[in-house]
Amino acid sequence: MEFHRRGTSTCIFPEMPVVVAAASVVGPREGEGPLGRLFDMVYNDTLFQETSWEKAETRMLRQALDLALAKAGIDQTQVDFLLAGDLLNQIISSSYMAREYDIPYVGLYGACATMAEGLALGSLLVGGRFARYVAVASSSHHDTAERQYRYPTEFGYQRVPTSQWTATAAGAVIIAAKGAGPRVEAVTVGRVQDYGVIDPNDMGSAMAPAFADTVWRHLQDMSRKPDDYDLILSGDLGKIGVGISHRLLLQKGIDIESRHQDSGLLLYEMKPEIGAGASGCGCIASVFTAKFWPDLMAGKIKRMLLVATGALHSPTSCQQGESIPSIAHAVALVSETA
Amino acid sequence: MEFHRRGTSTCIFPEMPVVVAAASVVGPREGEGPLGRLFDMVYNDTLFQETSWEKAETRMLRQALDLALAKAGIDQTQVDFLLAGDLLNQIISSSYMAREYDIPYVGLYGACATMAEGLALGSLLVGGRFARYVAVASSSHHDTAERQYRYPTEFGYQRVPTSQWTATAAGAVIIAAKGAGPRVEAVTVGRVQDYGVIDPNDMGSAMAPAFADTVWRHLQDMSRKPDDYDLILSGDLGKIGVGISHRLLLQKGIDIESRHQDSGLLLYEMKPEIGAGASGCGCIASVFTAKFWPDLMAGKIKRMLLVATGALHSPTSCQQGESIPSIAHAVALVSETA
Numbered sequence: 059m060e061f062h063r064r065g066t067s068t069c070i071f072p073e074m075p076v077v078v079a080a081a082s083v084v085g086p087r088e089g090e091g092p093l094g095r096l097f098d099m100v101y102n103d104t105l106f107q108e109t110s111w112e113k114a115e116t117r118m119l120r121q122a123l124d125l126a127l128a129k130a131g132i133d134q135t136q137v138d139f140l141l142a143g144d145l146l147n148q149i150i151s152s153s154y155m156a157r158e159y160d161i162p163y164v165g166l167y168g169a170c171a172t173m174a175e176g177l178a179l180g181s182l183l184v185g186g187r188f189a190r191y192v193a194v195a196s197s198s199h200h201d202t203a204e205r206q207y208r209y210p211t212e213f214g215y216q217r218v219p220t221s222q223w224t225a226t227a228a229g230a231v232i233i234a235a236k237g238a239g240p241r242v243e244a245v246t247v248g249r250v251q252d253y254g255v256i257d258p259n260d261m262g263s264a265m266a267p268a269f270a271d272t273v274w275r276h277l278q279d280m281s282r283k284p285d286d287y288d289l290i291l292s293g294d295l296g297k298i299g300v301g302i303s304h305r306l307l308l309q310k311g312i313d314i315e316s317r318h319q320d321s322g323l324l325l326y327e328m329k330p331e332i333g334a335g336a337s338g339c340g341c342i343a344s345v346f347t348a349k350f351w352p353d354l355m356a357g358k359i360k361r362m363l364l365v366a367t368g369a370l371h372s373p374t375s376c377q378q379g380e381s382i383p384s385i386a387h388a389v390a391l392v393s394e395t396a
Numbered sequence: 397m398e399f400h401r402r403g404t405s406t407c408i409f410p411e412m413p414v415v416v417a418a419a420s421v422v423g424p425r426e427g428e429g430p431l432g433r434l435f436d437m438v439y440n441d442t443l444f445q446e447t448s449w450e451k452a453e454t455r456m457l458r459q460a461l462d463l464a465l466a467k468a469g470i471d472q473t474q475v476d477f478l479l480a481g482d483l484l485n486q487i488i489s490s491s492y493m494a495r496e497y498d499i500p501y502v503g504l505y506g507a508c509a510t511m512a513e514g515l516a517l518g519s520l521l522v523g524g525r526f527a528r529y530v531a532v533a534s535s536s537h538h539d540t541a542e543r544q545y546r547y548p549t550e551f552g553y554q555r556v557p558t559s560q561w562t563a564t565a566a567g568a569v570i571i572a573a574k575g576a577g578p579r580v581e582a583v584t585v586g587r588v589q590d591y592g593v594i595d596p597n598d599m600g601s602a603m604a605p606a607f608a609d610t611v612w613r614h615l616q617d618m619s620r621k622p623d624d625y626d627l628i629l630s631g632d633l634g635k636i637g638v639g640i641s642h643r644l645l646l647q648k649g650i651d652i653e654s655r656h657q658d659s660g661l662l663l664y665e666m667k668p669e670i671g672a673g674a675s676g677c678g679c680i681a682s683v684f685t686a687k688f689w690p691d692l693m694a695g696k697i698k699r700m701l702l703v704a705t706g707a708l709h710s711p712t713s714c715q716q717g718e719s720i721p722s723i724a725h726a727v728a729l730v731s732e733t734a
């Protein structure tokens with residue numbers, strides 16, 4: 059029996075799935091950032107006319123999915139699976155969003171790696187011919203995440219320089235068996251890494267080993283070098299995590315620096331309150347859908363590796379003295395014109 | 397292009413994946429129940445020699461997976477994906493379990509439907525030839541779940557008759573591309589249903605519509621009747637949910653009563669404190685792996701439909717006045733000798 063696998067961790071496709079549409083919806087701070095004009099929709103406040111931030115996050119996710127469906131020119135009845143996840147307990151943003159659709163729903167939790175987890179699984183479902191269209195969506199909301207993981211934002215606590223700013227942002231994509239758009243060439247699902255970081259205000263350090271391991275495995279599995287990619291886009295390593303991950307990869311003889319950009323360093327102007335950069339499931343979800351999916355569509359990028367990273371702790375695990383395990387999943391995308 | 401789909405929601409397999417191994421680990425109360433002697437491992441207390449219930453849940457999950465790997469006669473290096481999820485915030489039981497293995501990890505959240513979500517996705521990964529072996533694991537722990545969703549168990553609050561008792565149990569299976577064991581014939585991934593139930597102490601009522609919808613779709617998609625199955629096994633509808641689901645299906649002209657058993661009514665002797673029955677991700681996970689997987693292996697059951705149900709709320713969504721959305725996923729299994 060032949061399997062569509064390479065090396066230890068990578069799946070390839072007999073026929074490459076296509077990312078036929080991508081859409082983004084963000085909050086006001088994200089709209090004022092360097093990528094502000096690229097987002098499909100920017101809200102002026104973080105409540106989005108809802109009565110709670112949680113409901114606002116659900117609404118943002120729904121609007122991202124509606125925009126992606128519209129761009130793909132399909133309606134929900136054509137979608138075979140909806141894969142979604144977010145940072146909230148019991149991923150309520152995603153499940154309450156899914157309630158509004160009549161689509162088979164698969165809930166995911168991969169912390170800030172969720173968008174890549176969804177892209178990987180969605181591609182595998184399409185690549186295995188179990189779906190014509192798969193929708194993938196992921197979000198985070200600054201105010202819902204802060205009050206759940208740390209303190210309510212009204213409290214105004216003093217942030218430390220290693221802190222990252224959870225983005226208020228959602229992204230959605232449509233993966234199809236055929237159509238126009240960048241192809242998914244390969245996916246590398248990551249393994250949990252834990253180097254013993256215990257500070258939940260320093261997630262970049264916790265996630266860097268997972269990023270390095272997945273990038274290394276992907277390159278090994280595909281017999282490639284960083285230069286084979288125009289861009290290696292990480293999720294939200296931030297300033298601290300980027301530095302550590304470069305050093306970890308250099309120890310394995312891999313220098314990605316000239317090809318690497320981090321979503322966490324692209325979303326905001328780096329003001330003091332942003333700390334080490336942006337974070338949250340919505341960070342890479344919105345940066346990829348707003349900036350790099352269009353670049354792939356336009357052929358400005360020929361091949362990129364999207365690598366989202368997630369910290370898999372909870373407030374409870376941290377209170378119990380546990381260190382922070384992390385994970386990273388990689389998805390290789392090629393421009394249609396490549 | 398040909399797709400491996402039937403009807404609106406069901407995937408079938410060109411070559412059926414095989415559930416080559418299954419294992420269960422439970423706590424003391426589950427060990428004293430009617431299925432007590434069938435479990436692979438029964439603990440005498442709920443701490444399992446750990447320092448917290450959360451660590452105990454992780455340990456239980458790990459032992460279920462180790463037992464499943466041993467029964468399959470493989471080691472972790474042969475496993476291409478580990479799919480797991482549980483009820484805790486940020487699914488920490490699963491992610492901390494996954495940290496102990498060197499296997500590509502996909503975190504899932506489907507509440508008490510997680511085992512079926514994993515069985516479905518795992519079968520699709522194997523069926524698409526992206527994996528030779530996939531491990532699926534899911535757990536719940538009475539004391540971790542109670543203190544997270546309701547009150548710490550030490551508080552001893554008065555339970556209502558519609559309450560269900562969260563099981564302390566874990567189950568793990570190995571799905572393979574070939575080998576001896578029951579085959580996965582079809583999977584039906586469910587859609588979110590919400591009939592407006594707002595009482596988090598009555599999850600059977602909230603989940604019944606999802607169960608009925610998924611069973612109905614599966615039978616429609618496969619052009620089958622309930623009698624085509626020796627057994628339709630639901631997750632944890634409990635007394636209330638079973639009654640409602642039968643009535644909902646009868647409205648569509650489908651009578652499953654003579655074929656239907658509910659894991660939530662099989663796990664415990666129905667003492668008053670159990671309320672309407674057992675619940676939790678570990679309920680169907682342990683009941684299936686301990687009782688019905690062996691029955692399929694022995695040919696006592698020729699064909700069964702496993703349908704796990706999940707309530708997708710959180711304490712936050714309930715506090716905000718939201719109703720409880722629910723979901724159910726179905727997996728059709730046939731005995732090797734069928």
